[in-house]
Amino acid sequence: MASLSTKVSLYCTANSKTADFGAGGNVSLQDDSDGNGPYIKTWSVSGLAQPTTDQLATYETAGNTQETNNTVRGTRKAAYGDIGDQLDEIFKDIDAWKTRIQAVKDANPKS
Amino acid sequence: MQIGSTNTSTINIGVSGDTVNIPSGVTIANAGTATGFGGDNTPSFSVTNSGNTTVAASTWVKLGFDTEYYDTDSAFASDKFTVPASNAGKYYFGYTTRIQNIDDQEYASIKLYKNGSALDVERTMGMNYSSKSAQGMNVSCFYIDEAAVSDYYEVYAYHTSGSAQYAEPGGTVFFGFKLLT
Numbered sequence: 001m002a003s004l005s006t007k008v009s010l011y012c013t014a015n016s017k018t019a020d021f022g023a024g025g026n027v028s029l030q031d032d033s034d035g036n037g038p039y040i041k042t043w044s045v046s047g048l049a050q051p052t053t054d055q056l057a058t059y060e061t062a063g064n065t066q067e068t069n070n071t072v073r074g075t076r077k078a079a080y081g082d083i084g085d086q087l088d089e090i091f092k093d094i095d096a097w098k099t100r101i102q103a104v105k106d107a108n109p110k111s
Numbered sequence: 112m113q114i115g116s117t118n119t120s121t122i123n124i125g126v127s128g129d130t131v132n133i134p135s136g137v138t139i140a141n142a143g144t145a146t147g148f149g150g151d152n153t154p155s156f157s158v159t160n161s162g163n164t165t166v167a168a169s170t171w172v173k174l175g176f177d178t179e180y181y182d183t184d185s186a187f188a189s190d191k192f193t194v195p196a197s198n199a200g201k202y203y204f205g206y207t208t209r210i211q212n213i214d215d216q217e218y219a220s221i222k223l224y225k226n227g228s229a230l231d232v233e234r235t236m237g238m239n240y241s242s243k244s245a246q247g248m249n250v251s252c253f254y255i256d257e258a259a260v261s262d263y264y265e266v267y268a269y270h271t272s273g274s275a276q277y278a279e280p281g282g283t284v285f286f287g288f289k290l291l292t
Contacts, residue, residue, distance in 0.1 A: 003275065005169035021169035022271070023220075023232055029170035030267070033190065038170045070273035074214060078244050 002063025004029055004038040010059040010066070011051045019045065069110045079104040154184035154198055155288035163277035164268070166210060171222065171229075171267040174208060174278055176285055192287055193263040201290040202258045206237075206266045207251035209282025213241040219248040219270040226262055230254065249282060255290065 005019075008027060012019040019027045030041040043050040080086060080101065089097040115122045125131055133139065158176040166172045176190050186195045194202070210219040223235040237252035248270070256264075266285050268278050 003167050003170070005167065023236070023238075029167075031167060031170050031172040033164070033173040033175060038167050038172075041171070067274055074244070074273070077214070 002060050002067055004040075004056070006063040006066055007056045007059040008040070008051065010062055011056060012045060012048065014059075015048050017045050017048045065111045072108050072110050075108045076104055079108070150291040152288045152291060154186050154195055155286075156182040156184075156187045156192055157284065157286035158182070158187055159285075160278075160280045160283050162280055164283070165275050166268050166270060166278050167275045168270065168272055171269050172278075173224075174266045174268055174283060174285070176266075176283070180286075191263045191265045192285075194258045194260050196260055198289060199259045200257070200292060201255055202264075202287050203253070203255050203290055204264060204285075204287040205251070205253045206285045207249065207282065208266075208268050208284075209247050209249045209279045210268060210270045210272075211247055211277045211279060212245050213248040213270060213272055213276070214244045214246070215241055217241050217271045219250045220268065221250045221252055222267050222269070223252065223254050223256075224265040224267055225256065225258075227265075229267070230256065247279065247282075 005021060008029070009019045012027075019025075021027055021029060026043070026045045027040065028042045029038050031038040040050060086097065089100070157180040159178050159180065160175050161178050162175070164172065164175045173190060176187070179187060184195045184198070186193055186198075204223060206221055206223060208219075208221055213219050218238055218240045220236055220238040222232070222237075223230050229235070235252060235254045237250040239248050239250045241248055250268070258264075264287070270276055
């Protein structure tokens, strides 16, 4: 199940807005650990109404895809290794580096 | 000079309304038990969690605390500290947690809530950025607040990782005590 933050982000993007969850941002989400799950605590996205539960539900599939791809990106990033080490690889043998990076991508495909 | 004998149970000095003066330069040396002086910084508590709390991405999530190291006035219950009767005053709170798998440029944060609302965001929030992938990120903060009877305090955590992460039990602690005035 896609997280609330992912679905809110997709809702804002679909309406040409950007959700900012950080301190002083335009959306804050909260979960009081009372079994009711996360909810929108504050909403101040200029020019865009707070989404309903039904509206957010329409982003479930897209949200799952995005979160799966985020996991893939993290796995790839870890496998790529330190950027300094990669620059050294490129300097010594750029073709070997490209082969290794492609292998990481192939082993961790996005949805 | 000896005042009282070995079988004197109580020695009274003055009566209500009197002032007992101890002149400058006098030293009071106590080798016995003194009551009614100073205080013992109670109520006080220190709690942790025996399991993980799942913290959803970009969401302030209340942390669970199911294990008490101590709780002098039985004022901690249901993941929150509630100021007991006759114990209003200034309280010192400390709170820390450790969020798993925080990647480069992502951050974890922690905040103190009072009566269901976040306290002053800047002063009550700890934040830490990661400089590497998949780091366990410790965040801590300390705060002194003027508390009334029945005020309650909770701790919330937050992170910007792309998916839900755990607040680890070993690194999650919430403590507090009343300051002497």
